[in-house]
Amino acid sequence: MNPQFDARIRAALKDENLHVALQISTDRLREKKAEAVAKIDFEAWRERGREIRAHVIAHLDFYLGQLAHQVRERKGHVHFCSDANAAVQVIREIVHMHQGKKVIKSKSMVTEELHLNQELMRDGIEVVETDLGEYIIQLAGETPSHIIAPAIHKKREQIADLFSEVANQPIASDTPSLNAFAHKILREKFIQADIGITGCNFAIAETGTICLFTNEGNGRMVTTLPPVHIAVMGMERILPSLEDLEVFMNLLPRSGTGQKLTSYVSLITGPADVQELDGAHDFHLVILDNHRSRSLGDPDFQDVLHCIRCGACLNVCPVYRQIGGHAYQSVYSGPIGAVLTPLLRDDPEAADLPYASSLCGACYESCPVKIPLHDMLVKLRARNVARGHTSSLERVAFRTYQHVFTRAINYRLAVRSLRTVQKWFLKNDEFPSSMPGLSAWTKTRSLQGMSPLTFRERFAQGLTIDQITAQLSNSQKGD
Structure with missing residues (x-):
């Protein structure tokens, strides 16, 4: 960013x-x-x-x-x-x-x-x-x-x-x-x-x-x-x-x-x-x-021109409601601004705006002309990736994610490895707020460690869905 x-x-x-x-x-x-x-x-x-x-x-x-x-x-x-x-x-x-x-x-x-x-x-x-x-x-x-x-x-x-x-x-x-x-x-x-x-x-x-x-x-x-x-x-x-x-x-x-x-x-x-x-x-x-x-005839973004400037998407956006409009430093803020500004202003700072979103879809639900802003935000992020505007660290992270989640054997190995490694960091079954690489998240939220057994492992032991659900519920309550 x-x-x-x-x-x-x-x-x-x-x-x-x-x-x-x-x-x-x-x-x-x-x-x-x-x-x-x-x-x-x-x-x-x-x-x-x-x-x-x-x-x-x-x-x-x-x-x-x-x-x-x-x-x-x-x-x-x-x-x-x-x-x-x-x-x-x-x-x-x-x-x-x-x-x-x-x-x-x-x-x-x-x-x-x-x-x-x-x-x-x-x-x-x-x-x-x-x-x-x-x-x-x-x-x-x-x-x-x-x-x-x-x-x-x-x-x-x-x-x-x-x-x-x-x-x-x-x-x-x-x-x-x-x-x-x-x-x-x-x-x-x-x-x-x-x-x-x-x-x-x-x-x-x-x-x-x-x-x-x-x-x-x-x-x-x-x-x-x-x-x-x-x-x-x-x-x-x-x-x-x-x-x-x-x-x-x-x-x-x-x-x-x-x-x-x-x-x-x-x-x-x-x-x-x-x-x-x-x-x-x-x-x-x-x-x-x-x-x-620029957006005319573009199947990904032409619908942004339907906007009637009512501001409803700003009022429901969890990001806008925390940072207000001036943080965007553009004429149009909130979800509509995060989409419209990069289309009107093709510069590196405008390209960052689509990341100021949780992609919750509340903007689409509130829009009186049904503009799929959440879809456009994803497409603008993809455009940034295609143009090479993302950091080398982010590219490595997503290549690793792809490598792990597209092969079952890699996924199972990663789960077992993380379950072992997390024991060095957990305090009362939670990651500390100062956890390297996670501090931006854990500073204001709790992050529990991985369960001792995955759903598949519990199911392989012959447990029913109800029993697994009960175990997971008790585990979250600290019982």
Whole structure:
């Protein structure tokens, strides 16, 4: 494992504030989801969602063309960008063309891929995140640690400290006080903004409509108050029709936040007409590839493009729940990040992310569009092996494993040898926590020694299955 990744993991495991915040938040999100999905035939909705997303990705070229045509028919502008640099350049040109100095943003993970805030601020442009969680981490100088809850790792007391620095006076840590302060600050930013930038939950190909799911109302302020609206979307975030949107209006809120429906569902179709009082009068849709097309046509990984960014897989992942999002050091964390990041970023550090998983399959069970993330994690590990990215020690270990477990005589010899050797190390029938080669496991878990007799040896003595089971049970109890 990359030393930097290992260091981030160790630091996260020692962070008590992180553990408390993660446990409270992810437990609440999981409980609310369980309540919300119990009220519908969720499996049927999941299957329909999977079918729609699979159909779109299989015909992505058609739907991208249809979407672009419909947006342009409604006097909007469409920009196809191959990578992050191209997208940043397009957005920068739009901002400069309109002499923009103040930019407000609604929550958008795809703009995190672009490092857009930093790029625009280099030009002297003020950029303010208006989603409360995003605003908090912007003040902290951090990146989002969760797809839908970017400040999930922060306790209220930490947020109050950040707000107090901005206010130059103490801000109480209760929720009403924190919300009141953010409301006061952001209200002025909304009024002063020249440019509004949003992400895009879904784009409807048949109408050229951009759909935003929000809970704070800031998305509507960002898209209606400034004269210019720039929507940035990954090229896969398309649905064929408004009829298909109904499926995801059931799946996304229930999976992400445990709601029947988010507080605001905004549908934006082109710029506002001259006679309309609300809405931007110049609309730009930036469609980003940024290596997504690498997965198209790949039978192992194309399904990752079905993702609707609900964050449900993070809330159930035993690894994410211990180390949080920043340990991954990628835009997307948790199981989806451990799969998506190596596909978008083909570098050694990203290649380590698939190992941040127990392969328990909880991510697949929670995914509203049935992405087999656990299978993809295994395939990414296999890809690392094929590319020679694993250590020489690991390769030797698995060759030894193969040699032992593919020949019965070798297996029996290994068992007898280990049973003899373990006697030198066991204390009260357990390996000590400082056991060389096993300390990472035994430091927090007990590891019992091998049984004096294997199942086969007991069975050969004429014992029945019930007798063997009873013996093993008594042995585990120390009787």
